[in-house]
Amino acid sequence: MRDLAIRRWWRRDRSPLPPGETVAAASARLERARGRLLATGVLFLLCFGALIVRTLDVAVIGAPVGITGAGGVSALNPAARADIVDRNGVLLASNLPTHALYVEPGKIFDREDAIAALGRVFPDLDLERVASLIASDRKTALLRHNLTPEQAHAINRLGNPGLWLERQEQRFYPQGRLFAHVVGFTDVDNRGLAGVEKAVDAELRQRAEAQQGPLALSLDIRVQHVLAEALTETMTAHRALGAAGMVMDVETGELLALVSLPSFDPKGPDRSSAEQLFNRATLGTYELGSTFKPFTVAMALDRGIAGIEDSYDATQPIRVSRHLIRDHRPENRWLTVPEILIHSSNIAAARLAVEVGAERQKSFLDAFGMFDRIPFELSERGWPIVPRRWSEHTTMTVGFGHGLAVTPLHLIASYAALVNGGMAVTPTLLKQEPGAHLVQNRVISAETSAIMRMLLYTVVAEGTGKKAAVPGYLVGGKTGTAEKAIGGQYKRDSMITNFVGVFPIDRPRYAVLALMDEPKGTEETFGFATAGWTAAPVAGAVIERIAPLLGIPAAIERDESEEAPSIVWESAEGGRHASL
Amino acid sequence: MMRHLVLISIAAFVLSMLALFLVKHEVRGLERELAALELDRQRHVEAIRVLRSEWSYLTRPARIASLAARHLPLEQVQPAQVRWLPGQATGPSALVTPIGGELER
Numbered sequence: 001m002r003d004l005a006i007r008r009w010w011r012r013d014r015s016p017l018p019p020g021e022t023v024a025a026a027s028a029r030l031e032r033a034r035g036r037l038l039a040t041g042v043l044f045l046l047c048f049g050a051l052i053v054r055t056l057d058v059a060v061i062g063a064p065v066g067i068t069g070a071g072g073v074s075a076l077n078p079a080a081r082a083d084i085v086d087r088n089g090v091l092l093a094s095n096l097p098t099h100a101l102y103v104e105p106g107k108i109f110d111r112e113d114a115i116a117a118l119g120r121v122f123p124d125l126d127l128e129r130v131a132s133l134i135a136s137d138r139k140t141a142l143l144r145h146n147l148t149p150e151q152a153h154a155i156n157r158l159g160n161p162g163l164w165l166e167r168q169e170q171r172f173y174p175q176g177r178l179f180a181h182v183v184g185f186t187d188v189d190n191r192g193l194a195g196v197e198k199a200v201d202a203e204l205r206q207r208a209e210a211q212q213g214p215l216a217l218s219l220d221i222r223v224q225h226v227l228a229e230a231l232t233e234t235m236t237a238h239r240a241l242g243a244a245g246m247v248m249d250v251e252t253g254e255l256l257a258l259v260s261l262p263s264f265d266p267k268g269p270d271r272s273s274a275e276q277l278f279n280r281a282t283l284g285t286y287e288l289g290s291t292f293k294p295f296t297v298a299m300a301l302d303r304g305i306a307g308i309e310d311s312y313d314a315t316q317p318i319r320v321s322r323h324l325i326r327d328h329r330p331e332n333r334w335l336t337v338p339e340i341l342i343h344s345s346n347i348a349a350a351r352l353a354v355e356v357g358a359e360r361q362k363s364f365l366d367a368f369g370m371f372d373r374i375p376f377e378l379s380e381r382g383w384p385i386v387p388r389r390w391s392e393h394t395t396m397t398v399g400f401g402h403g404l405a406v407t408p409l410h411l412i413a414s415y416a417a418l419v420n421g422g423m424a425v426t427p428t429l430l431k432q433e434p435g436a437h438l439v440q441n442r443v444i445s446a447e448t449s450a451i452m453r454m455l456l457y458t459v460v461a462e463g464t465g466k467k468a469a470v471p472g473y474l475v476g477g478k479t480g481t482a483e484k485a486i487g488g489q490y491k492r493d494s495m496i497t498n499f500v501g502v503f504p505i506d507r508p509r510y511a512v513l514a515l516m517d518e519p520k521g522t523e524e525t526f527g528f529a530t531a532g533w534t535a536a537p538v539a540g541a542v543i544e545r546i547a548p549l550l551g552i553p554a555a556i557e558r559d560e561s562e563e564a565p566s567i568v569w570e571s572a573e574g575g576r577h578a579s580l
Numbered sequence: 581m582m583r584h585l586v587l588i589s590i591a592a593f594v595l596s597m598l599a600l601f602l603v604k605h606e607v608r609g610l611e612r613e614l615a616a617l618e619l620d621r622q623r624h625v626e627a628i629r630v631l632r633s634e635w636s637y638l639t640r641p642a643r644i645a646s647l648a649a650r651h652l653p654l655e656q657v658q659p660a661q662v663r664w665l666p667g668q669a670t671g672p673s674a675l676v677t678p679i680g681g682e683l684e685r
Binding site: 554 | 630632633636637640658660662
């Protein structure tokens with residue numbers, strides 16, 4: 001009450017209290033007013049507080065000035081898919097930025113003008129389709145993918161609000177057809193559809209996301225080019241339907257080259273025939289013929305069934321039920337084990353296989369992986385065609401490479417194991433660290449492997465593989481010519497010819513496979529189209545060119561202390577033998 | 581005394597606000613510069629990517645071979661013509677450096 005009196009005095013309020021109001025009542029009213037004032041004050045304080053906080057937030061902390069914020073330029077997306085390079089870093093596949101052109105019909109004012117302008121930028125554009133698109137009531141429509149930078153620039157210069165560009169990525173294969181079957185290709189949305197692109201699709205994406213750089217393959221572009229060139233030349237000369245070839249590191253299983261012909265353009269796989277898209281090297285399964293004989297010899301030697309000097313009767317053809325097993329160029333005499341390979345005798349190989357027996361033969365081939373699909377970085381992998389019933393006749397025919405169809409990849413991987421000291425290798429397309437130890441199982445003893453190296457050497461030095469010999473290098477290998485089974489019948493004039501070479505054969509580093517599908521004889525080959533004339537020369541030409549590239553010194557300039565092995569000597573009976 | 585304190589704190593407040601404002605502006609400018617540089621870097625990375633593709637396309641072995649056949653009087657090297665220094669023949673050699681690899685990193 002005194003309070004009120006003091007205030008009235010302070011404000012010089014001389015007005016009388018409202019009539020009928022006591023000082024006490026007036027004081028209570030004042031208390032209420034003060035309460036309201038306080039509430040209002042707090043409310044304002046909160047509002048201004050919020051404003052201050054927000055102002056500080058905007059002004060001091062602020063939204064970060066992103067790339068999108070500066071000068072209205074848009075961010076560039078990093079590539080969505082990692083590059084693929086060869087083992088030396090040469091680019092095989094990359095993502096290139098391009099633009100897609102969209103049209104927004106609602107924003108086009110002068111249709112005639114827009115269509116005419118588009119026609120000037122894209123002379124090949126279907127203008128009627130564009131006209132119907134623009135006349136439609138669609139909101140937006142895609143006009144074109146993958147514009148060149150010049151086209152994108154021209155569209156921007158048109159300045160038509162109804163036309164706009166969207167950034168895109170396009171997979172680009174600078175090497176074109178050369179790596180078509182290995183690297184493969186992608187669809188417009190950059191998803192892998194074939195080859196390595198498909199097999200390691202997820203890894204390519206994940207690599208790009210984690211910015212781990214390009215994916216390095218085991219391939220070497222120089223070797224790939226040499227192999228493709230040699231195969232193309234021979235394929236053309238012999239009018240073959242197709243060809244395949246591979247170069248493999250026999251220790252690590254890395255493929256340095258993988259070629260299948262005819263090839264296709266990875267830019268437009270939809271314009272290619274099934275024949276072109278087919279990978280003969282890893283998907284095609286073939287009865288490969290005599291290139292299987294070294295396995296028969298190896299299993300006989302390794303399991304102690306035959307010795308190197310044992311002889312087998314090849315005097316006359318063998319008749320099994322209604323089949324006749326003959327030799328291509330009969331010797332009509334008993335042949336030693338090395339001679340079975342040198343003369344490529346079907347009869348003697350069949351006899352040797354029978355001596356080994358079906359069970360041991362099967363388990364031996366199984367250990368080499370001949371009955372399974374090979375785990376490999378390509379989705380195009382063929383299943384071997386294994387006979388359901390393994391009769392004695394099967395044992396014989398498989399002994400010289402018929403009746404069991406495998407992919408060329410099976411063959412080269414098995415040869416690698418045959419010569420590298422007896423360890424199975426898993427083929428791979430990914431670059432391995434030098435000295436990397438892959439999981440390896442022993443399939444034959446080191447001694448058998450050493451004998452096999454010498455036997456393969458004698459085939460090139462003395463036998464059917466002479467055309468694969470390269471001056472200065474020790475090359476070993478084996479030819480194989482198989483008649484194609486068409487409609488259940490073997491056709492004499494349709495052949496698969498193949499050759500597997502290994503160099504340097506005294507210390508093997510690389511295996512080379514060449515395969516021709518239905519080659520025809522020429523004048524230069526005196527009408528012959530067998531493997532010795534059509535496949536072995538390819539391997540020889542390839543080895544001659546790639547050996548120096550791969551850092552393999554020619555034997556002629558090796559250190560004197562490491563003399564080249566003398567392998568063949570004349571035996572008392574006049575036959576040739578391999579020595580250890 | 582009290583009044584001085586109030587005046588000083590008001591002055592300090594105003595000054596610090598001013599400083600904050602200036603720093604803020606400077607930061608904005610730097611951020612814009614950074615964004616421009618980053619964009620520039622990305623453009624260069626992309627240009628390098630395109631140039632690498634082009635380089636790879638232009639150095640296709642088949643193209644080099646045809647150019648060499650047309651313009652160079654050279655023949656294929658025979659194995660006997662190649663000499664190796666001791667310890668030199670070690671296996672596949674990396675002869676190619678990826679262009680722009682350093683820049684990209």
